[in-house]
Amino acid sequence: MANTYTQIHIQTVFAVQNRQSLILGQWKEELYKYITGIIQNYDHKVLQINGMPDHIHILFGMRPTQSLSDLMKFVKQDSSKWINQKGFVNRKFSWQAGYGAFSYSKSDVQNVINYIKNQEAHHKTKTFTEEYLQLLKDFEIDFDNRYIFHPIE
Template structure:
């Protein structure tokens, strides 16, 4: 798109289906690389990726020519197929429906990168759900408990 200039930084958060701890440390770096490849193939820029066994954080520079929902759907679908095709998870791997997407200014990027890099330390103090609800509150978003990432019933 000629004469289109944007600076859109989005912190993405999504969870493994039912928040099952399926992302194993032995292959999480390969997953990060695969996710990065998907996002870059869609012409967006990956600034940071980190995952915990039950969820992932990705900071991207988003181009305006693709909807965020389309990018997330493609990223989740292709990465789930890849995990399953490579038999990396002991059971079928799926991402939970929905996602969090939070915009940040350029000046906040170093802080967000550090936050994402320090997920292991952060989760020694706070569960994923506590963290997610906190972020929703910080951003002033109204949320309903029934739509927060679900546990296996």
């Protein structure tokens, strides 16, 4: 697209099915590299990826050549398949339906990178649900509490 110039920074957040803590330290870096590859294959640029055993945050620069929903479908679908093929989990792995997506200006990018890098420290004081609800409130996103990433009981 000649003469098309964009600067789109998106943070996505998504959880393991049933909010189970299945992403283990011994393979999480390999997972992050795999997800980074998926995103880069669609010509977007990962700026930071990190998470906890039950969820992931990704900050990336997005090109306007693909919808966010299509990209997230491919990221979740392909990474689930990869995790299952690798046998990292002793049962079928899947991501919970849905995701959060939040856009940032260039001036906010470094703060978001630092926030994502420090997930482990951050979650010593705040649960994932608290964190996610705070993001939704900060971005003034209307939500239905029935569809927040709750564990299935």
